[in-house]
Every structure is written in C-alpha cells, then in structure tokens.
Amino acid sequence: MILAGKAHPQDREGQELIRLWNNFAKRPELRTRLIFLRDYNMRQAEWLTQGVDVWINTPRRPWEASGTSGMKILANGGLNLSELDGWWQEAYAPDVGWALGDGKEHGDDPGVDAVEADALYRLLEEEIVPEFYDRDEDGIPSRWVRRIRESMARLAPQFSANRTVREYTEKFYLPAARDYAARIETIGDVSRGIARWKQDVSTFWPLVRFGEISVEETKECLSFSVAVYLGELSSDMVRVELYADGEAGRPSHVEAMQRQQGGSAPAGYHRYAARISPVRPALEFTPRVVPYHPLVRGPLELPNIIWQR
Template sequence: MQLIIAGKAHPADRAGQDLIRQWIDFIRHPVARRHVIFLSDYDMSLTEHLVQGSDVWVNTPRRPWEASGTSGMKVLVNGGINLSELDGWWAEAYTPEVGWAIGDGQEHGDDPAWDANEAEQLYNVLENEVVPEFYDRNEQGIPTKWLARMRASMSRLTPQYSAARTVREYTEQHYLPAAIAFHNRSTLGGTVGTNIVHWERALREKWSSLAFGELRISSNSDGHHFEIDVYLDGLDPNSVRVELYADGVNGESPVRQEMNRFDASKSSEPDWATYQVTVTAMRPVADFTPRIVPKHESVNVPLELDLIRWQR
C-alpha cells in the first residue's frame, strides 16, 4: 500500500504549514519511507496526474471546512474510489456501495479527542475494508468486489457530480429566475421596480419603530396557540410578514410558521394589529419566538432586503 500526500498551505496559514512539516518529518522515518511520499507544489497540473492514478482518494478535512470537494469528483470518471470525511459533496454523495466515509456528519470544532477518533476510524476502514477488498481476487486475479464498487461509483456519481449539472442548476435555479425578475420589473416603464423602491423606502423609514406588544400563549395536547399584538406605526400590514420562528433540531430546517392577522385588532389603537397561529406540541413553547420580516411577492427576502425584527 502506497500513500501519496499532496497539499499546499497559504502563506498566512501557519497551522497548515506546520502540518506539512509534520508530514515530511514522518515520511523521513525508515518505516514510512517505502510507503509514503509527499508531492510539493500542489496545483491543477499535479492534480491531473493524481486523479488518474489513484485507486482511493482520501480526503480528511475538519467539518465544515471542505469548500466543495471537486478533486474527489474528478476521481470518479477515472475509476478511483473516494474515502472521505462526510463534508462538502461527499456528505451528499456517499452511500456504502460507492465508497467509504469517516466522521459522523457533525461539527466538532478543533477537538483533539475527535481528531483522534476520526484518525482511528480512518485506520480501521483502510485496514479492515479497503485493503482486504482490493486484494480479494478470484481465480483470474480480478478483484470482483472492488470492480463492482468502482462501477457503482462511476455510473451513479459521475453524471450527478459534473460541470454539466452545475451549469444546468445554476441556470435553472438562479440565472433564469434572475432574468425573469429583471424583465418583470422593467416592463410597463419600470412600474414594478418603482413600487419596490417605494416599498423598501417605507419599510426602512418605519422599521425602527415596529414593536411587539403582549404575547399570549395557551397550550393543550393538540398544540400551542400564540397570539401577539404588533405595532406597525401606519405601515401597510401587507408589506410585512409576522411569523413564529424556532431553530432547527437534529439537522432539520428551522420552523418558520406565518402568523395570521385578525381583520380587526383587539387593540383600540389604529396602528396595532393582532396576529395568531397554532403549532403542534412537539416542541416546547420556549423554542418559539415571533418576528417580523419584509414581504413582497417580487422581492427575494432576505437576499435583497435583510431587515428583521425580533420579539424580545
């Protein structure tokens, strides 16, 4: 088994430079010298050779520092198999049939104990899964299980993780919607665009004066009922969205439940409105907080306007 290490540290990345020095010191040991080599000046030209000649592509970033993982994607079409941290593209692509993984898909910061845990995982996977599978040959000397994994990796992942998919999804999800939005705003002499400017100006002028009044909560076995008074200071209620928010748990997305406005506020003041919503009792009441965000059917919030008002 041969381990080929390549990498480059930014001139200001002292920790990365120290790590490379540790690699080189380790490789100089007589036991390691026959099996490990470090290739300096890592760049795209060197990568071109590495992705064509590697049986297994090992990538071990600390979550969440893997920017994407395009080097592992390049290995696919060359028949290499990935063994990587569950981060970047591999967190999406990995299944046991197409390669190997280490980590638990969670973030652990700079915890040395977790680094040691993942190092042990890596050694165990290499020793007990990767190497035995590579050398498990039939009568003709062919590693059938290895080839099956290689074919699964190439056939399932290569079409999905490619520049073609990148261009297609950017076009469908971003470029075309942006072009349509621009067209819609510029038609009729730019009427829609003018309305958006007036909407944003009104929000910015009034935003600091928006306030929450009394929050009333009642609960039963079916759910939690939230009701709150909101001071809008003369702002059009249709220009904002009052919602109940809770952070996501167990890897799930945050809860963003829109609250419904009463036709007539319980408050006697004209600039007040009352909002209500009922949510399931699966989460405790303390998890939820009302908040106000901008609302406009032609504006991407919060990308284009990131105002937000929390109930305190």
C-alpha cells in the same frame, strides 16, 4: 503511498508538516512503500487523480471550503473517505463511500480529533482495505466495482460543472432577467412599489415576533401551529416557513406554513400552520419569518429573518 501537496508561502505550520512528510519518506524501511512528490502542480494533480482508489479528506468541520477535489475523483473511478463537511455531507451514502465525523462542529477539541483518527484507521483496516483486496477468481474486486459504479452513476451527474451552470442559469440568471424585465415594464411603477415595500419592511420589521407554538405528532404526520405578530405589516408581505437544517447527508427542509382564517390567535397575531410527513423528528424543525415579494430575490436583496426561539 504517494504524498503530494503545497503550503501557502505564509503557512508556516503547513510548511513544517510537509517537511515532516519529506523526512518521513526518507526512512530506509519506507523507501519502497512511500513517495513524497515535490513541487505539486496541476499536471501532477491530473496524474494522481486518474490513479486514486480512495480519496481521503480529513478537515476539521466546518473548514472544508466545498470539496471539488473529492468531486473530481468521481469521474475518475475513485471513492471518497471524507469528513461530513462541504459537499460530502450532502453526497455521502453508505453504498458510495465512507464518512468520518458526526456532521457537527466541535471546534479544536483534541478529543474529537482522536476519536476521528481512530475511526479513520478502523475504516481503512476493517472495511476499505479488505473490500479492495476481496477478489473473485478473475482477480476482480466485485464489491468494490459495484461501489464505484454506484458512486459514478449517482454522484457524478449531480456534482459537476454542467449541473452547476445549468442550475445557476435556471434558478438564478433567467429568473433575475425576467424580474428585471417586469420591474421596468411599467416605467418605474413596479420599482417604486418594491422600494416602498422594502421601506415598510425595514421600518416595521423590529415589531415582528412569534407567539406560542404547538406541535402534534402522529404516525401519519407532524402538525405545527404558531402565532405570529406582524404589527403594521400585512400577511402578504411576509412568508412564514418551517425549517430543518441539513445534516448527515440529508438536505435542508423548507415548508411554507399557511395562514389560518379565524382561529384562536391572540389579538394582533396571525395563526400559521403546516402538516408534514414525519420523516424527521419534530425537534429538528423551527418556524421562521422572512420578507416576501414576488419580484424580490431574498435573501440577496433583503436579508431580514426572524427565528422562533
């Protein structure tokens, strides 16, 4: 086992942990089995990354910043064993690695820490280590290699700087450039219209509220219907959406709800509806109202949002 790492100069707890690691590595019975590398740096990180079989990451959720350390393992043929937090909540699947936790936040509960520690040891002892040493007649761990190939093929293209830069360019930089060109196209008329829209939304937003909501479930679909009071705002100034948070490896789900003509909405209310495939329980979905303008990038420019409670 090779241990390496650094603590911030003001991180006394981290420094104490490293001191304990160093002393632990000096025990005579561990001299041939455990090494602590001092003065951890980028060069050491490169060497270690190239030789890693399993990358273990055990932060308390939600303290994983993003997970770039686990991402760089992908291209080096390593596998991840990590908390369902940061990137791994999105990337994890049983055939590409292993996961800890339930994808929920539990604060500093020591009971949860104990449960996850037991899960970590169980995974290592009962699944990961046996699979690594399960070799064929040529000494090749076939199941392990299949898992590596699946991890590299599926995750490496998705969690890479190339994909990140491409998506930023396609989804944000180019649309922002087009929106800017549209705003200045008519010598300020568009910009003045956006300013009036923002002022109206800010003025009348406190009046927006939800009415009753109904849900019908069948084997084929989930049907949601909700009444929304917009007050002085017109229906084309907002968007009503059905939202489900991402968890346990599943992405978040956003579905635009359609305004219904006529119907049984109370006076002053608008009726919105959506039908979706029952891939997730109805209780995981929540309607919300957000401002809408075709040339405004929300929530960056106007972060207002109202949730149905």
